[in-house]
Amino acid sequence: MDKFTELTGIAAPLPLANVDTDKIIPARFLKTIKRTGLGVHLFDTLRFDAEGAERPEFVLNQHPYRRAEILIAHENFGCGSSREHAPWALLDFGIRCVIAPDFADIFHNNCFKNGILPIRLPREVCDQLMEDARLGENARITIDLERQVVLRPNGEEIAFEVDPFRRHMLINGLDDIGQTLQSGPSIDAYEHKRSTEHDWLPTINGV
Amino acid sequence: MTSAKPRTLFDKIWDSHVVERLPDGTCVLYIDRHLVHEVTSPQAFEGLRMAGRKVRRTDATIAVADHNIPTTDRRAGIAEEESRIQVETLERNVAEFGVPYIPVLDARQGIVHIIGPELGISLPGMTIVCGDSHTSTHGAMGALAFGIGTSEVEHVLATQTLLQKPAKNMLIRVDGTLGFGCTAKDVALAIIGRIGTAGGTGHVIEYAGEVIRALDMAGRMTVCNMSIEAGARAGLIAPDAKTFEYVNGRPYAPAGDAFERAVAHWSTLPSDEGAQYDTTVVLHADEIAPMVTWGTNPEAVLPITGTVPDPDSVLDVEKHAAMQRMLDYMGLKPGQKLQDLPVDVVFIGSCTNGRIEDIRAAAKVVKGRHVASGVRAMVVPGSGLVKQQAEQEGLDRVLIEAGFEWREAGCSMCLGMNPDKIGPGQRCASTSNRNFEGRQGPGGRTHLLSPAMAAAAAVTGRLADVRELV
Numbered sequence: 001m002d003k004f005t006e007l008t009g010i011a012a013p014l015p016l017a018n019v020d021t022d023k024i025i026p027a028r029f030l031k032t033i034k035r036t037g038l039g040v041h042l043f044d045t046l047r048f049d050a051e052g053a054e055r056p057e058f059v060l061n062q063h064p065y066r067r068a069e070i071l072i073a074h075e076n077f078g079c080g081s082s083r084e085h086a087p088w089a090l091l092d093f094g095i096r097c098v099i100a101p102d103f104a105d106i107f108h109n110n111c112f113k114n115g116i117l118p119i120r121l122p123r124e125v126c127d128q129l130m131e132d133a134r135l136g137e138n139a140r141i142t143i144d145l146e147r148q149v150v151l152r153p154n155g156e157e158i159a160f161e162v163d164p165f166r167r168h169m170l171i172n173g174l175d176d177i178g179q180t181l182q183s184g185p186s187i188d189a190y191e192h193k194r195s196t197e198h199d200w201l202p203t204i205n206g207v
Numbered sequence: 208m209t210s211a212k213p214r215t216l217f218d219k220i221w222d223s224h225v226v227e228r229l230p231d232g233t234c235v236l237y238i239d240r241h242l243v244h245e246v247t248s249p250q251a252f253e254g255l256r257m258a259g260r261k262v263r264r265t266d267a268t269i270a271v272a273d274h275n276i277p278t279t280d281r282r283a284g285i286a287e288e289e290s291r292i293q294v295e296t297l298e299r300n301v302a303e304f305g306v307p308y309i310p311v312l313d314a315r316q317g318i319v320h321i322i323g324p325e326l327g328i329s330l331p332g333m334t335i336v337c338g339d340s341h342t343s344t345h346g347a348m349g350a351l352a353f354g355i356g357t358s359e360v361e362h363v364l365a366t367q368t369l370l371q372k373p374a375k376n377m378l379i380r381v382d383g384t385l386g387f388g389c390t391a392k393d394v395a396l397a398i399i400g401r402i403g404t405a406g407g408t409g410h411v412i413e414y415a416g417e418v419i420r421a422l423d424m425a426g427r428m429t430v431c432n433m434s435i436e437a438g439a440r441a442g443l444i445a446p447d448a449k450t451f452e453y454v455n456g457r458p459y460a461p462a463g464d465a466f467e468r469a470v471a472h473w474s475t476l477p478s479d480e481g482a483q484y485d486t487t488v489v490l491h492a493d494e495i496a497p498m499v500t501w502g503t504n505p506e507a508v509l510p511i512t513g514t515v516p517d518p519d520s521v522l523d524v525e526k527h528a529a530m531q532r533m534l535d536y537m538g539l540k541p542g543q544k545l546q547d548l549p550v551d552v553v554f555i556g557s558c559t560n561g562r563i564e565d566i567r568a569a570a571k572v573v574k575g576r577h578v579a580s581g582v583r584a585m586v587v588p589g590s591g592l593v594k595q596q597a598e599q600e601g602l603d604r605v606l607i608e609a610g611f612e613w614r615e616a617g618c619s620m621c622l623g624m625n626p627d628k629i630g631p632g633q634r635c636a637s638t639s640n641r642n643f644e645g646r647q648g649p650g651g652r653t654h655l656l657s658p659a660m661a662a663a664a665a666v667t668g669r670l671a672d673v674r675e676l677v
Contacts, residue, residue: 017529018404018504022643027622031275031289033249033296035357045645050631074525076405079438079504080643082340083247084356105374105408105440106340106354113358163372165233176358177258180366183227183235187263187368190226190237198472200465201239203266204328207307207315 002115003173007096008142009069011133012059019073020080021107025089027081038085039092060093064137072129073100077118078107087114097143099150101126112166113176117145119160128152145171213479215376216445217411220351220476224334226368236371239333241363242319243270243306245297246624247338251361252300262304263367269328270301271309273318275624278587278614281311290625304364317590317616320344320558324428325590327457331446331473336363341558341640342441343434347427348454349446349476351411354435374440375409375485380416383492388674390568391426392560392638392657394418394490395433396498400508402488407439410486413478414444418492424453425564432559433640436505445477497673499545500642500655502533507642509545511660511672517541536644537652538632545670548654552635553584553665554647555658556614557621560638561589563596565658570602572662572676578610579668585612585627587619611665623648636664 029041047058054061060068071090077100078086087110090098096116101123103111111118121129132139132153142151145167150158169176195201214222226235241264248270255261262268275290285291294311301308309315315322319337323329323345331349336342338360345352359369379398399406412434419427427444434442451470454460461469496510509516518530518541534540539548555561555569566586578584586606588594594616597603603613620627621639623646629635631650638661642653654670663673 015525017525020504020641020643022622022641022646026645026649027624028649030246030624031293033253033293035250045649050649076408076438079404080340080435080641082338082342082354082356084250084338084358087356102405102408104405104438106356110356110358113356163233164231165229165370176370177260177362177365180235180362180368180370183366183368186227186235187237187366191367194237198469200461200469200472202327202330202459202461202465204269204307204459205266207269207309207313 001173001175004096004115004117004145004170006142006144006146007069008140010064010067010137011070011072011129011141012065012068013130013133014059014071014073015130017074018076018079021078021083021086022080024078024086025083030083030085035088036092038089039094042089042093067094069094070097070099070141070143071095072126072133073098074126075101077103079104082106084110084114087111087116091116099126099129112170115170117143117170119143119150121158121160125158213481215478215482215484216349216413216443216476217351217374217376218482220332220334221373233370233372235368237334237368238336238363239267240328240335241268242323242335242337242342243268243360244274244319244337244339245272245293246274247357248300248360249293249296250357251364252304254361255304255364260365262306262364265305265307267367268364269307269309270297271316271319271322272297272311274618274622276311276617277625278617278619278627281615287626314591314595317593318558318561318618320432321561321589321593324348324424325457325592327454327460330454330460331450332476336369340435341432343439344428344432344558346431346434346441346443347424349443349450349473351441351443353441374411376483377407377410377412377439377486377488378484379412379414379488379490381414381418381490381492382416383418384421385418385492385495388497388659388677389495390657390659391422391429393495393498395430396500396505396508396655397490397495399433399437399505400498401490402437404436404504404506405438407434407437410439412437412439412442414442419444420447423564424449425562428562429559433505436640446473497657497660499660499670501537501539501545503536503642503644505640505642505655507533511545511670513545515539515541515543515545546672548634548670549668550582550636550664550670551633552629553582553661554620554635554637554639555585555661556587556589556619557639558589559640560658561587561593563593565638566593566597566602569658569662570605572659572673573609573611573666574605576609576666578665582665582668584610584665585614585620587614588616590616609666620647622646636661636670
C-alpha cells in the first residue's frame with residue numbers, strides 16, 4: 001500500500017448526503033476479479049447518461065475536477081453495501097482523501113485499507129471547504145496527516161482527529177495482515193484456550 | 208465483595224473474542240465463522256496467493272456462490288461471461304486453499320445469510336463475518352455478525368482475526384403486540400424510519416422488548432438483517448428458548464451432550480440486569496403499520512395508508528432538494544396516495560425475506576387469487592432447502608397457479624447482478640433491503656415492503672394494504 005503523509009491537490013465539491021456505495025459504483029460493475037480499473041465506473045449513473053455520454057453538469061466531468069484528488073461531501077458518505085469496490089473505484093480515479101461530516105462504518109474502514117484517508121469534520125467546516133473546492137484549480141487544499149491538519153487555500157489550518165493506529169499504518173504504508181501476524185503466538189494460545197473451555201464448539205469439516 | 212460491571216450481550220461476545228488489546232485500544236478480535244461468496248473474495252484469495260499465505264482455519268470457513276448466479280435452470284452453466292468467471296474463480300480458489308464449498312447445483316446452495324443459520328453454521332455467542340453488509344442477519348442467533356470489505360476478508364482468511372475497536376451499544380426496545388397484518392419487516396422499516404439511515408452509525412444494536420421476543424427466528428433475522436440500513440455495524444437479539452430450539456438438530460450445530468453444554472453457555476449471554484447502553488430507543492407496536500418506502504433510501508418510509516410527502520413542507524433547503532430528487536427519481540407527486548401506485552414488478556426473496564416463513568406469508572395472501580395483468584411477479588427462495596420445503600408444502604403450486612415465476616435460489620433481483628433486473632422507470636414492490644437509485648437495475652424504482660404486502664401488490668397490481676385482503 002502507498003504511504004500517505006501529505007497530499008496537495010484539487011478538491012471536488014460533491015454537496016450530497018447519503019452517497020451510498022451503489023451510487024459510488026453500481027453492482028453491475030462488481031463482476032471483476034481485480035482491484036484495478038474501476039475508476040471509469042466511479043459514480044457511473046451520476047457521471048454518465050444511459051447512452052454512456054458524460055453528463056456535463058456532474059463535477060467530475062468538469063475541468064479541473066477530472067484531476068481531483070480530494071472529495072468534499074455531506075453526511076453519511078459511503079452508506080450501504082460493504083463492497084470495497086467503492087474505495088477501489090475512488091482510488092483508481094485518483095481520489096486519496098474524502099472529507100465529510102461522517103461516514104458509514106464499513107466504508108470508513110475500507111478506505112484505510114487502501115491508502116485513502118477519510119476525514120470527519122463538522123458540517124460547517126465541510127461547508128467552508130466546499131466553498132474552497134468550488135474555486136477549483138485556484139484553491140488547492142493540503143492534507144498533512146503527520147500534523148493532522150487540513151490547510152485551506154487562505155492558509156488557515158483545520159485540525160482533524162484520526163485513529164492513531166490507522167494513522168500509523170497509513171503514514172508507514174503498512175499492511176494490516178503483516179501487523180496481525182506478529183500476534184501469531186497470541187492467536188495460537190487463544191485458539192487452544194477456547195477449544196478447551198468450549199469443547200462443544202463445532203468445526204466445519206467438509207460439506 | 209466486588210461485583211463485576213453489568214455487561215451487554217455485545218460486550219460479552221466482544222470480551223470473549225479479544226485475543227490481544229493493542230496500546231491504543233484496537234483489538235485483535237477472533238472470528239469463529241467466515242462465510243465467503245464469489246463477489247467480494249477473488250481479490251482476497253489473490254492477495255493470499257501473492258504473499259504465499261494460507262487460509263488459517265479452513266474448518267471455520269465456508270463458501271457458496273449467491274450474488275450473480277442465474278435463478279433459472281443452472282444445469283447448463285452460467286451464460287453471462289463475467290458472472291461465470293467469478294463463480295469459476297471461487298471454485299478454483301476454494302479448491303486451491305481447501306475451503307469447504309457448497310456447489311451451485313447442491314440443494315443446500317443459497318444466499319449466504321440464509322444458509323448460515325439454516326445449516327447450523329451460525330451459532331449463538333459466535334463472531335461471524337462475511338464480505339457482505341447483510342451479515343448482520345446472523346445476529347438473530349445471538350451472535351456478533353457484521354459485514355467486512357475484501358481487505359478484511361483476506362485478513363480473516365490469513366489470521367482468523369480482525370483488527371477492530373469496540374462499537375457503542377444501542378438498545379432498541381419494541382414494546383406491545385404487533386397489530387393485524389404487521390410483520391418483522393414492518394418493524395425493521397419503522398425503526399429505520401425513526402432513527403434514520405445513519406442513526407446506528409458506530410453502534411451495534413441490540414433489539415429487545417415484547418415484540419422482538421414474540422417474533423419467530425425468521426422474523427428476528429429480518430430485523431437484524433436491516434440493521435445495516437440504519438447504519439449500524441451489527442444487530443443482535445439475546446438467544447432464548449426459541450433460538451435453542453431453532454439450532455437443535457441442524458447439520459453443523461453441536462449435537463447430544465455437546466448441545467446441552469452449548470445451551471448452558473449460550474444461556475449466560477443475554478445482557479445483565481443494569482447493563483448500560485450508549486443510546487436507547489423505544490418504539491411501541493401501536494406506531495407500526497404495514498410499511499412501504501416511497502423514496503430512495505430506507506428511511507423514506509411510511510405506513511401504506513400514507514401519502515407521498517411534499518418537499519415544500521420541509522424548510523431546510525438541502526433536505527427539500529434531496530426530497531425533490533427522490534420524488535423525481537421515483538416518478539411521484541406530493542399528495543399521491545401510496546395505495547394508488549401501480550406496480551410493474553413484484554420481487555419476493557433476498558436475505559431479508561427469502562425464508563420459508565416469508566414464502567408461506569406470501570402464498571397465504573395469493574391463494575385463490577391471480578397476479579394482476581401486466582405485472583411480472585417472481586419468488587426467489589433464499590436457498591435450495593427453502594425451495595424444497597416450499598414445494599413439499601405445495602406453496603410453489605399456489606404461487607405458480609397464481610402467475611408467479613418460481614425460481615432457483617440466489618440474491619437475484621435484490622441487486623440485479625444476475626439477469627434478474629427491473630427496467631428503467633419500472634416500479635417494483637420488493638421484499639429486499641435497499642431502494643437506492645438503480646439498485647435493482649438502472650432507472651428502476653423500488654418500494655420496500657413485507658412479503659405479505661408484496662403479495663398484495665402482485666394480486667392487485669398496485670401498492671395495497673394487505674389488511675384489506677386477508
